[in-house]
Amino acid sequence: MALNFALLAKLEEPWCMVKRGSSWMRLVLLPVLAWSGVLAALAYFLPHTGRLHAQPVQKAAAPQPAPGRAPAVPAVPASTAAEDEPRFTDRVRLPVDRSANRKIERVKEWIAKEEWGDAVRLLQSILNSQEDVVLKDEKGRWVSVRYEANRILGELPRDGQQFYELEYGAAARAALKRGLASGDPKAYAEIAMRYMHTEAGADANQLLGTYYLDQGCYIQAALCYERLLNKPGQIDRMSQAALYKAAMAFERTGDTRNRDRAWNELARRLDRPGESPLPAVLQRLGPERLKSSLALKNEARPGRGRFDWPLYLGS
Known part of the structure; x- marks a missing residue:
């Protein structure tokens, strides 16, 4: 808003004839001119200041569905591998090995073909591993891969069970003899876990049960x-x-x-x-x-x- 000096010239006669330097000019006209300048400055700067500091965020308009069609469902981002891993808190996570799932699936394929040798050797390698990990079973539960390996061995048909006993029964029996010589219950527990489905593994389970019962x-x-x-x-x-x-x-x-x-x-x-x-x-x-x-x-x-x-x- 600029000050219009031509408008001041059209004021009534008494105002236009006020002498310069008179008290009326100092008391009336100068304050009017001063406030007019302030208002003009505010009218100019305020819109620019608002554009610099308070620009509204323009949001894209949501696409409208075509007539006769249902609104599209928003896409949900796929969960990452870290989100799929089991954890108690953000800082405590259970060990997960993605290859364990592939091993179990491969074992099931061999069992379906009655390829007992390949199946039991891979299962035994899982039981002999130094570290246990977890995986999702068929029901979607997180379980120990060793537990899953022992479960599969326990559900083998008779031919598969006999093959497993022939393959690992002697090693289990030798380990049990060493455990009996030492009298260490930890040895019984180790044999009962690694060779649960052999005769020696069952004997180790009995010894471990007797130890716990006595304690x-x-x-x-x-x-x-x-x-x-x-x-x-x-x-x-x-x-x-x-x-x-x-x-x-x-x-x-x-x-x-x-x-x-x-x-x-x-x-x-x-x-x-x-x-x-x-x-x-x-x-x-x-x-x-x-x-x-x-x-x-x-x-x-x-x-x-x-x-x-x-x-x-x-x-």
Whole structure:
């Protein structure tokens, strides 16, 4: 807004005839001229200042769907590999090996073709690896690759099981002999994990279950005996003493279903000739008192805290 001096010339007569330097000029006209200049400056600079500091962001208009068509669904970016990895927090992630999934898929292809040699060798290499990793199973759950390898070995048909025993049974038996010589329960745990589906691996599982039961670690003992009961044909190889220990571990963990499985098998074989009998102190109890003894608990072992969780290779 520029000051229009021509407009001032058209003012009424008294204002135009005011003498220069008079008090009227100083008191009236000069303030008017000063404020007019201020307003003119503001009118010029404010629009430019607003354009420099407060320019509105122009947003692209959303595309409108064509008549008769549904709006398009926005594309969702694919998740990255890091987002797919399992983790407890942003700083704690479980170890993932993408090649483990490919190995398991390859094993399944060989099993479908009954190529037992290639299948069991690759599975055993997974069990012998120094580091365990996790992968997604068929149900989308994150599981240990060693667990998955043992699960597949346990589900092999009879021909595959026999091939595995012939291939790795001798190595498992030799490792078990070394473990028995040392008396180290860690050796039993290692053999039970690496050779679970051999006869020597099953024997190592029994030894480990006995160790945990003697230490009062009933949950760990029950897990060992559960693996034995779930393996086809393995319950027939268990001695009467092993069945009694299994029933005791299940009783003391509240697993009544597995307790009944172990006890019923034991009761069926108590008087069978040719069986390896129970120790004499248990034989004198009779069936009823023998079953009642399953619930008897030892005194708590000294040196163990209330919230301790003793496991192989645990803290």
